[in-house]
Amino acid sequence: MEKQDIRKLNAVQLKDWFTKNGEQGFRAKQVHEWLWKKSALSFEQMTNLSLPTRELLNTNFEIRPLTVDQQQRSNDGTIKSSFKLYDGNLVEGVLIPSLHHDDIERDVAPRMTACVSSQVGCSLTCKFCATGYMDRKRNLDAAEIYDQVVAIDRQAKENYDVPLSNIVYMGMGEPLLNYKNVLESVDRITSADGLGMSPKRITVSTAGIAKMIRQLGDDAVKFNLALSLHAANDLKRDQIMPINESNTLEVLGDALSYFYKKTGTRITFEYILFYNFNDTLQDAQELWKFTKRVPAKINIIEYNPIAEANFKNTDPQTLDKFAGFLENKGVTVNVRRSRGKDIDAACGQLAGKK
Known part of the structure; x- marks a missing residue:
């Protein structure tokens, strides 16, 4: 039995x-x-x-524990782990240490971020993401997500003598298509009889499932929400993120406004600048107009090439002009440099490869 x-x-x-x-x-x-x-x-x-x-x-x-199947360390200190689940499936998680020179100078402990997966594979087919070229095999349960956090926290302590400070649900899979288990895992991580971490140190990233964004508002979640946007007009976004065809920007904008009204939490928009695709000042203007709907900040993310796609990262000058336009409009903009690219651990590169 x-x-x-x-x-x-x-x-x-x-x-x-x-x-x-x-x-x-x-x-x-x-x-x-x-x-x-x-x-x-x-x-x-x-x-x-x-x-x-x-x-x-x-x-x-x-007890069905997750185990570390393989571990790789990047030149920048990032650690990628291939985790084996009880049924033999593999997912990937990443420890991202922020080893800023200023922190070292001021003797401030570096920030340790865990990037965790929520599904084995993914049912969305975003054209720039390695996971999007995989089939979705199944959802992770709450304990499997929790185990990734515990394992990556252990790595942070063993390698840097610093515990985890942040968690991002930005690994393999679409978190809002595994809604129940993702929210249960957050509860286990944040509750007093769990790991006791503040929900404000957790960010759940979605490709844009409007119905479930509204549900997050109804459930009055305390964690942060990030939207992988990458284009602020439907024609371009349809090309790179087919989910946009059923969750248009207008529908998404309404859902985000609803979420903010219910939670009071500022939205983070993630935007990869692809060379000669979404990196013009016209694109920046469209992005600014879209993000005006809710209090927000924008993370401009460096593109990390994958074998399955032909996209290129934009050039530094274009990036500076794009970010400068938004900053002149009063938008909070952060430029996120890639971490762990040399071991396929950077944003968009996770694909369960050995």
Whole structure:
């Protein structure tokens, strides 16, 4: 008989199980703490439970831990991990350390960001993203997302002696097409009986699923939302992000306004500048007009080439003019340089490759 994954049970279900099996209900709280606060991966680790209780758990349940299958380190200190799931599928996660010279000079601890995946593959087919050329095999469950965070936090401490400071759901997959598990994983990461991380240090990035953006507003989420925009007119966005055909910019704009009205959280727009495609001052004008709908900031992202596509990064002069136009309009603009490009760990390069 196949054992049940104990991390699929919530605290109430766990308490009911203990009671039905002649155990005291408070044992559920102890086990819950071992699973989500102490990140235990075996019942043997639960040393405040009696041996018979641990044996009872071991007979009926299993913990399905994610394991590091392969690890690569970039010249810039970025660490990419290929994680093996219990069923043999692979996903990738990245530790991105911000080793700024100014931080070192001021003796400030570097910021450690975990980039985690939410699906095995992806059902969207964004033309510039390596994951978009994969099939979507399945959603990750909340525990599998949580395990990536725990593993990357361990890497940050082992390699830099600094814990994780931020988490971005920008790895493989579209988070809002795995809505329930993504929100449950955030709850495990942020709750007092979990990892206790502030939701303001978490950003969920979407290619633009308007219905689910509205749902985030209704659920009054506390984390940050980023939209992968990359073009601010429908004709161009349709070419590179087919999801735009059913989630047009007008529909997305309305959804983002709704989200902001419900949460009060500023939106981050992510914009890759592709050479001779979306990098003109006209494109910057369209971007500015679109982002005026909600309080926002814009992250201009360096393009990271992939074998499947022929896009090129724009030149530095064009980037400077593009960013300067937006800044002159009063927009907050950050230019994000690639990290981990030499090990295919940069934005848009994750594809479960060994």
